[in-house]
Amino acid sequence: MANGQTQHTNPLTEKLRLRLDEDQLTNCMRCGFCLPACPTFAETGLEAESPRGRIALMKAVTDGLMVPDQAFEEQMNHCLGCRACEPACPAGVKYGQLIEQARDAIEDHKRHKPWVQATRHAAFKTVFPHQKRMKWVGRGLQFYQKSGLRAAAHATGAMKLFPKHLRDMEKILPDATGRGVVEQIGERHPAKGEKIATVALFRGCIMDVLFTDTNIHTVDLLTAAGFEVVIPREQNCCGALHAHSGEAEGARELARRNIQTFKAAGVDYIVSNAGGCGAILTEYDHLLHEDPQWRDDAVWFAERVVDVSDLLVRVGRSLDFGEEETSDSTEQVRITYQDSCHLRNVMRSSDAPRKLMRQVKGAQFVEMKNADRCCGSAGIYNITQPEMAGQILDHKMEHAEATGAGYMLTSNPGCLLQMKHGIEEHGLSGRMKAVHIVDFLHERLKR
Ligand code: SF4
Ligand code: SF4
Incomplete structure (x- = not known):
C-alpha cells in the first residue's frame, strides 16, 4: 500500500470518506475475536485478509494515512461477505455494512473494461x-x-x-x-x-x-x-x-x-x-x-x-415427516446440513432447520464440522474469485465426506449449487445428494 502526500486529492479516498460509517470504523477495538470465524483468514493466515485487517485498511484510508490502491481494492473484493465476523464481535461492529459501503465507493470510482461494463449493465439494470x-x-x-x-x-x-x-x-x-x-x-x-x-x-x-x-x-x-x-x-x-x-x-x-x-x-x-x-x-x-x-x-x-x-x-x-416413500430399507438415512451464512449470521437462524431435520422419522441428523463456515459460493464470489472459492470448497467437502451422510441439506440456492458442484468435483455423487431442506421435508410430509 502506498503512503501518499496527495491523499486529500485522491477521488476514491473522498468517496470512501463520504460512504464509510465512521462510528462503525471506530467501534472496532482491534480485539481480534472475529479472526477465528473468518474463512479468508483461515485460508491465508494474513491479517489483511481478516475482518480486523480490512477495517484497519478502511480506517487508514479515511484517516488519510494511506491511499487506496489496487491491493486495497483486492482485499475488499476477497471478502466473502459471509458476515461470520459479526456474531463473533463483542463490540457489535456492523462489518457487513462497512464492506458494502466500501464496495459501493470502489464501484462508483472504477472504470471497467467495456465488456465488463456491458455485462454488469445487462445483469444489474x-x-x-x-x-x-x-x-x-x-x-x-x-x-x-x-x-x-x-x-x-x-x-x-x-x-x-x-x-x-x-x-x-x-x-x-x-x-x-x-x-x-x-x-x-x-x-x-x-x-x-x-x-x-x-x-x-x-x-x-x-x-x-x-x-x-x-x-x-x-x-x-x-x-x-x-x-x-x-x-x-x-x-x-x-x-x-x-x-x-x-x-x-x-x-x-x-x-x-x-x-x-x-x-x-x-x-x-x-x-x-x-x-x-x-x-x-x-x-x-x-x-x-x-x-x-x-x-x-x-x-x-x-x-x-x-x-x-x-x-x-x-x-x-x-408437521409429521415420515420416511422416504420409496424406502424399503430399515436403515436410517443419514443427513447433514450446510448453514447459509446469511441465514445464520444475519437472520440469526440456525436452530430451526436442525429441529426440523431431527423431526424426520427414519433419518439421523449428523452435524458436519465447520457447517457454520461459508462454502465459498457467496453470491457470485465463486465466479469472481474462483481460486479462493475452490480452496474453501475443498475443505468443506472433506468435512462433508467425513459425516458419511447420504444427503447434504441447505437453505439457499447458491449454497445448494456449490454443494452440488463440490459433490461432483470430489467424486461423491454415488454416495451423497445435495437437496434444499424444503424439498427434503416436502418429500416426507405425511398428508
Ligand atoms: S464477511 Fe466473512 S470473509 Fe469477510 S471479513 Fe467477515 S468473516 Fe471474513
Ligand atoms: S471482533 Fe469486532 S471489535 Fe474485535 S477486531 Fe473484530 S470487528 Fe473489531
Missing part, C-alpha cells in the same frame, strides 16, 4: 430488476437445456471456450423454466385446517426460474402448517446481488418496489426460503434509513421477514 425478463432468461436456458443445444455444445467441445469454473457451474444447473410459482399454481392458497396467519411468499428471481419446485413445495409446507399463503405477482429481485456488488442505489430501488407490493398484500409475515434473499429483506430498514419517504414502511417490511424453517418451528402447527 436490464435483467435482474425485471421479473418478466428473468422469465425470458429461464425460457432461454430451458431451450438450451432441452433442445439439444446443450448436448451439441458438449459434444463439439464448444464448452471448452469457457473458463473451467463456468463449465463446472453449467454442468450442475438444474432444469430451468420460464413459468414460475405464480404461473404454475396461482397467487392465493388457503390454509389447511384452522388458519394461524396470512403470509406472503418471497419467490426470488433466480429461485423462481431454477428452483420453482422448491417454491411450490414451500407453499405446500406452509399451508399444511396452518398458513394462508399469498404470492404477490408484482414482486421483484431482493437486491442482494446489487448491494454486495457495489450497486447500492439499484438495491434501494428494488427495495422500494418490493415494499410497495408487499404492503399492499397486507400480510402477517413475509417468508423467504433463500438465506441470501432473506437477509437483505430483513435489512431494508437499514438500506432506506436515510430516505424519509420510505423509512417507516421499510421498518414495517423488515420486521415481518422470516425464514420458512423458523416460521414452521416457531409459529406453525407441527
